[in-house]
Amino acid sequence: MQKLVLLVLTDRWADWEAAYAIAGINEAPGFTVKTVAADLTPKASIGGLRAQIDYSAAGFDGFEDVALVILPGGYSWMEERHDEIKAFIKRAVHSGVPIAAVCGATLFLAKHGFLNGVKHTGDEPEYFFEKLEREQGYAGKENFVSAQLVNSGGFITANETAAVDFAAHLFRLLEIDTDAEINIWHERFKNGMFG
DSSP: OOOEEEEOOOTTTTTTHHHHHHHHHHHSSEEEEEEEEESSOOEEEETTTTTOEETTTTTTGGGGEEEEEEEETTTTTTTEEEEEEHHHHHHHHHHHHOEEEEEEHHHHHHHTTTTTSOOOOOOOHHHHHHHHHTTTTTTGGGBBBBBBBEEETTTTEEEETTTHHHHHHHHHTTTTHHHHHHHOOOOOOHEEEEE
């Protein structure tokens, strides 16, 4: 039985932020990556890639088969409420599914209160807090950590420059390869082949 990794997409999603992660996971035996969005309309990335949507957030039922939910960043996370996605994330969390978010998606989780009780990161603190200052749902400022990536309480959060670290962390979480092989991959893609 294939375990699902669900990639949550919005309009103008940041295609590069989860690219390493989803490519590595989708090639690993036992996993398949599928897309989720507020509706079934294809979503165009910042880079102009148009992704088909496999599941609507409201229509998805089957968290027992889900190993991980990934939210890449993008321009619309703070522009819209995304209530369907908020409800989807609540159901995933209730089912014990880890949630991994990058950049703008960390702001989405924060503004809806998901990060209030856990250590978390995002982009520069000044930017992060400025974006959230009018959001009533965020009360987790004391839990913000200035780091590439933080894993706490079922939430993995990362900043916009952490695509390689993010992928390696998710590879370890899902155990798609040995630690030694993941470390080699991480070193090469972080520092270059001839670094």
